[in-house]
Amino acid sequence: MDYKKAILQTVNERRARVENARILYLDLLRRSSELYETEKAIRALIIDKANGKEVDAQMAELERKKKDILASLGVKDEDLDPPYKCSKCHDTGLADGKPCSCIIKMCAGDAMLGEFSFEQSDLSVFPTEERERINKVYQTCASFCEKFPFTNKLNLLFMGKCGSGKTFIASCIANKIAQKGYSVLMMSAFALINRLHKYHTTFDESKLGYLEPLLDCDLLVIDDLGTETMMKNVTVEYLFHVINERMTDKKHTVFTTNLDDEKLRLRYGERTYSRLFDKRASVGFALSNCDLRK
Numbered sequence: 001m002d003y004k005k006a007i008l009q010t011v012n013e014r015r016a017r018v019e020n021a022r023i024l025y026l027d028l029l030r031r032s033s034e035l036y037e038t039e040k041a042i043r044a045l046i047i048d049k050a051n052g053k054e055v056d057a058q059m060a061e062l063e064r065k066k067k068d069i070l071a072s073l074g075v076k077d078e079d080l081d082p083p084y085k086c087s088k089c090h091d092t093g094l095a096d097g098k099p100c101s102c103i104i105k106m107c108a109g110d111a112m113l114g115e116f117s118f119e120q121s122d123l124s125v126f127p128t129e130e131r132e133r134i135n136k137v138y139q140t141c142a143s144f145c146e147k148f149p150f151t152n153k154l155n156l157l158f159m160g161k162c163g164s165g166k167t168f169i170a171s172c173i174a175n176k177i178a179q180k181g182y183s184v185l186m187m188s189a190f191a192l193i194n195r196l197h198k199y200h201t202t203f204d205e206s207k208l209g210y211l212e213p214l215l216d217c218d219l220l221v222i223d224d225l226g227t228e229t230m231m232k233n234v235t236v237e238y239l240f241h242v243i244n245e246r247m248t249d250k251k252h253t254v255f256t257t258n259l260d261d262e263k264l265r266l267r268y269g270e271r272t273y274s275r276l277f278d279k280r281a282s283v284g285f286a287l288s289n290c291d292l293r294k
């Protein structure tokens with residue numbers, strides 16, 4: 001889905017909810033003469049107020065009565081006044097003139113979200129000397145989450161074998177940042193490259209929908225870099241494009257990978273390597289083999 005479609009869908013859904021609430025209220029007015037009379041009296045008071053009369057006490061009394069009647073009819077406040085699905089953009093799809101994080105999430109249908117939290121981790125699985133080291137990694141990550149988006153580094157890179165807990169940590173970070181209300185996309189490198197391949201081979205207006213969320217989300221987590229399909233003209237080129245654009249825009253990216261730095265250099269080339277290991281912008285962690293999940 002592209003931004004235009006997602007915004008339209010969000011606005012239309014909002015409109016439908018408001019319209020349903022209006023229809024429900026009209027139906028209630030037909031069904032309850034007591035509610036009808038109360039509503040009529042409230043409207044009369046509104047006109048009185050416009051004419052300068054003091055009506056506040058009376059109005060409060062009528063509003064109370066209306067509330068009681070609605071409660072007796074089994075109607076909840078949110079039935080008549082549907083809450084916004086997104087408190088950030090009030091279901092307009094735009095925040096500060098840009099697509100809201102709810103829209104970016106909608107457009108990234110194949111993204112997963114971090115499902116783990118730091119509280120779930122169990123450091124006792126580590127030998128004592130290792131525990132100290134991993135604790136430092138945790139503190140850096142916790143501070144990254146706390147300061148986000150005003151962090152010292154833009155990129156975090158977790159390197160380690162299967163079972164080293166790198167996906168777990170990345171998932172904890174994704175979760176924490178999403179909880180803070182930022183748009184977070186977490187996807188496997190495999191899904192990411194498939195998405196970029198679709199972008200590369202689509203030539204209609206839906207094209208941008210594949211790429212834009214990857215560039216615009218506040219935090220992108222690319223899990224298991226190195227396990228994606230190596231596609232000619234796609235994998236290396238678009239991966240660099242995404243990393244480079246995000247860094248230029250001062251946007252944050254978290255990577256996890258089984259590969260060590262030399263293998264990363266060989267696979268993606270010097271350009272991508274030097275972005276990933278840019279000392280001013282990135283920090284890397286080598287994790288060893290321990291399952292962190294409780």
Ligand SMILES: [Zn+2]
Nearest residue numbers: 086089100102
């Ligand atoms: Zn929104």
